[in-house]
Amino acid sequence: MKIYKTKNYDEMSKKAAHIIASQVILNPDCVLGLATGSTPVGTYKNLIEWYQNGDLDFSQITSCNLDEYRGLSGDNDQSYRYFMNHNLFDHINIRKECTYVPDGLDKDSDAACKAYEEIIEKVGGIDLQLLGLGHNGHIGFNEPADEFPKTTHCVDLTESTIQANKRFFENEADVPRQAYTMGIGTIMSAKKILVVVSGEDKAEILNKVINGPITPQVPASILQLHPDVTIVADEAALSKTK
Numbered sequence: 001m002k003i004y005k006t007k008n009y010d011e012m013s014k015k016a017a018h019i020i021a022s023q024v025i026l027n028p029d030c031v032l033g034l035a036t037g038s039t040p041v042g043t044y045k046n047l048i049e050w051y052q053n054g055d056l057d058f059s060q061i062t063s064c065n066l067d068e069y070r071g072l073s074g075d076n077d078q079s080y081r082y083f084m085n086h087n088l089f090d091h092i093n094i095r096k097e098c099t100y101v102p103d104g105l106d107k108d109s110d111a112a113c114k115a116y117e118e119i120i121e122k123v124g125g126i127d128l129q130l131l132g133l134g135h136n137g138h139i140g141f142n143e144p145a146d147e148f149p150k151t152t153h154c155v156d157l158t159e160s161t162i163q164a165n166k167r168f169f170e171n172e173a174d175v176p177r178q179a180y181t182m183g184i185g186t187i188m189s190a191k192k193i194l195v196v197v198s199g200e201d202k203a204e205i206l207n208k209v210i211n212g213p214i215t216p217q218v219p220a221s222i223l224q225l226h227p228d229v230t231i232v233a234d235e236a237a238l239s240k241t242k
């Protein structure tokens with residue numbers, strides 16, 4: 001694991017955006033695995049700025065997002081499709097038809113998950129996967145569990161994730177209880193992985209991810225086994241990592 005310590009959130013965002021930008025410049029037709037949550041927003045802002053300055057071209061890029069709430073349509077402003085359009089896709093020249101997010105409205109969860117795995121395979125797999133980190137060590141929506149889920153699947157969100165995500169919804173009752181997410185196997189198949197982490201509230205879990213035992217109870221701990229992982233985290237997030 002390569003670990004970059006930055007002073008704060010803004011520096012973390014810039015460093016992560018540099019890594020993604022160099023991937024796009026060197027491999028203009030690559031497949032980016034993208035993430036939602038508040039942590040990557042600053043990274044996306046930098047990428048938009050560099051695109052607007054003429055330094056980046058996304059016209060041949062394909063993207064596959066990690067996850068989507070089950071039951072929300074892409075028009076719902078809490079869906080991850082909406083988030084991606086709003087925070088990145090609407091501001092760059094990526095072709096919308098080449099941006100993939102699991103279909104939250106597909107009621108047949110097995111079919112939805114199978115279709116998503118097929119899309120990832122069809123586009124040739126993910127070259128660079130961006131990840132945020134949940135407070136309980138989840139990546140995508142792979143919650144602590146008894147084993148590592150391999151492929152895209154439907155999950156019941158844990159109470160702590162529902163609590164963490166309720167800030168985005170008007171009422172707690174509106175927070176979806178289920179989501180479709182790439183599996184740990186899907187994520188681990190990416191050629192490169194980039195994890196962004198910010199804030200003291202993530203310090204304890206980040207230390208477990210980096211130094212703790214590899215266990216499905218801390219889903220991100222499996223990243224210790226991936227050959228090409230870069231963590232970009234600010235000082236606060238790394239404050240409990242030796």
Ligand SMILES: N[C@@H]1[C@@H](O)[C@H](O)[C@@H](COP(=O)(O)O)O[C@@H]1O
Pocket residue numbers: 035036037038039040066067131132133134135138139140141161165
């Ligand atoms: N499904 C997403 C994750 O992909 C994300 O990493 C996590 C952390 O979000 P934040 O960056 O807002 O702390 O939130 C959600 O649960």
